[in-house]
Amino acid sequence: MSLRPLILALVATAAAAQPATRAEVAAQRAAIEQRFAQEKLDCQSRFSVASCLDDVRQRRHDAMAPLVKREHELAAEERSERASAQTQRVRERELAAAQDEGQKRERLLTASPPASSVSPAARTPKALSPEAAEHNRLKAAQKADAEAAKRREQAEARQLHQQRVQAEHEARQKSRTKPAAAPLPLPGASAASKAAN
Helix, strand or coil: CCHHHHHHHHHHHHHHCCCCCHHHHHHHHHHHHHHHHHHHHHHHCCCCHHHHHHHHHHHHHHHHHHHHHHHHHHHHHHHHHHHHHHHHHHHHHHHHHHHHHHHHHHHHHHHCCCHHHCCHHHHCCCCCCHHHHHHHHHHHHHHHHHHHHHHHHHHHHHHHHHHHHHHHHHHHHHCCCCCCCCCCCCHHHHHHHHHHC
């Protein structure tokens, strides 16, 4: 019973003085766990072990509640810090990209020739001559015909393979040494045979 007042005093001080870091929380948690493990061992020597253990569990839960709450608060603070750092990194990247884009535009404006010196004909793509267009069309048609022929050959090869597999399966079925089982009798036939007996 000498541990109980000590534990209650420690729980009260732990609740009053919130730990500042995860390490402090972990240290307090380990101390509480160690003390309650000793109390559990003390309960084993008593006559009513179950009620003693229930009491120890309840006190342990009460002692751990402020620590768990503080762990949650620390985790929330860490998440908030990580989010703000990520937001800052994104802003810096966007600012750097905007500066790079501005520098590229400035270089393009200073390096490009004046718009009046470039003729409109130079900007438009050349039209194909009728002979070149016909040549491209014939080339595309030949390519399409070759691909279709290749697909037909592949389909025929697949069909031949499937026929060969089917023939091998049928040959294995015919060469089975065990004869097929006799068919089952008809349902009405069994009733007729019982009536005859």
